[in-house]
Amino acid sequence: MLGTHLTMVAVNLQVYQLSGSSLQVGLVGFVFGVSLLAGLLAGGVLADRVDRRKVVLGTRAAVVVVFAGLAVNAAVPHPQLWFVYVAAVFAGAINGLGSPALLAVAPALVGPRHLAAAGALTALATQFGAMAGPALAGVIAAGPGLAVCFAVDAGCFLVSVLLLSFLPALPPVGEAGDRHPLRSIAEGVRFVGSNRIVMGLLLVDAWAMVFAMPYALFPELGATHFGGGPSTVGLLYTAPAVGAFAGALSSGWVGRTPRAGAVLIGAVVLWGAAIACVGLAPSLWLALAALAVAGFADTISEVVRRALLHNYTPDHLQGRVSGLWLAQGTTAPSVGNLTTGLFARLVSAPAAPLVGGLVCVVGVVAIALGMPGLRKADIGVRASVDGEQAGATAGQD
CATH class of the missing domain: 1.20.1250.20 (MFS general substrate transporter like domains)
Incomplete structure (x- = not known):
């Protein structure tokens, strides 16, 4: 959560630096939102068909690659705005594909009696990231630079991949079968x-x-x-x-x-x-x-x-x-x-x-x-x- 909010601020800062336009900042957010929405609908189907652990690990690993690419783009002498748009599309779609699986594993991992406690911990982590992430992004952007912001977030996701790899297999109970995704x-x-x-x-x-x-x-x-x-x-x-x-x-x-x-x-x-x-x-x-x-x-x-x-x-x-x-x-x-x-x-x-x-x-x-x-x-x-x-x-x- 910390890294996600850090990158959100870093992307907005970079887009404004490259374009000088608040409209461009809004467009990048719009592109991310559209791809996220499409990914969420597809990710919901995916999470009910295959091992949810594999979905979470695969999507998190893919996000590491996207954020590493943003770090490289920010580090070169002439960062490219088009690359940020492409990264926003992939980041939105990948996050959308993985998020339903990450939510769906909660009952199997903690049981019904502890769902509220698990939700509280998730909310706590989310709000901590919402408070600390933007502040940390401002400090890093003003010091080492935006490339370090993206690199830190890539590192955060890499750590999460390593930690999540210890989870057991989490196949859905009563899979949806091979019906058409729209159905x-x-x-x-x-x-x-x-x-x-x-x-x-x-x-x-x-x-x-x-x-x-x-x-x-x-x-x-x-x-x-x-x-x-x-x-x-x-x-x-x-x-x-x-x-x-x-x-x-x-x-x-x-x-x-x-x-x-x-x-x-x-x-x-x-x-x-x-x-x-x-x-x-x-x-x-x-x-x-x-x-x-x-x-x-x-x-x-x-x-x-x-x-x-x-x-x-x-x-x-x-x-x-x-x-x-x-x-x-x-x-x-x-x-x-x-x-x-x-x-x-x-x-x-x-x-x-x-x-x-x-x-x-x-x-x-x-x-x-x-x-x-x-x-x-x-x-x-x-x-x-x-x-x-x-x-x-x-x-x-």
Whole structure:
């Protein structure tokens, strides 16, 4: 996670240095996102057909090659922008192919009782990387240079390959067979549509991200509403990560709660309410406090959502459902930033998070009322030991 965020910043810095254009920076991110989305859909099918350990090891090793290439490109006297675009395509596709398998192995490795704890550790590592990675990238880029940033990330992935090689074989239980990949993806979509708990988990997440995603507003809020400069904008971006890190540290209780579904609903409602408070905050520090609360709530909801998705998904569908969740996690925030930008155009930047947060709260409460099974969902009690039984049972309210 640390290396991933380090490279994200390093790529943006290099593209801007080579092109002098923020549009080019955005285009590289767009290219990465499109290839990531395609890779996630294909990776979900792959994770349900072959040994997941081989998928994870193969994709991680391929990422090492991509980042090593970026390091070489940055080290030569005249780095090439086109190479960064090519690397973005390969990095997105490879990460997409491997991520569903990496998620799908969790139930087999830790068991249903420890899914929440495993999710908390994952969230902790993610948020640590989100906080430390950009700062480390800035220090390295200003000192040894961008080539060292990419080399460090390649080294991080190489270490992960060596560590993951100690895992046992992890073939899926009840493989999807040799049916056409599109039919395999369709089977995963049908399962999500027929299982009201899994559908509810994805729907709540998508609703919150589409209507209460505040990040696109931070530059305008920092410059106009709070009268600050780049440092103020940086604080706005950092506050949710700080709250999320605190949420991951304190999430040990999640695996012991008897009503995980209700906790999820409460956490997402808290996210929406905190985002709404950002629009009402009269001072920067109150806005930062609200964003920290939002980050805390987001991590709690992610830990619970991850555990429940694993718990109510049969093993032979883990890869495809994980791929669909990750694909949603890739697209929904982008749509959400567009939505909040539209709100800001229609009303104002301070009013946009207020409107979006309230829409989030109302929508999530409506979903919870319409899906009582989601509110009653539990971790471990109805675990998918028998995948077919869990899949059928979870689809009932």
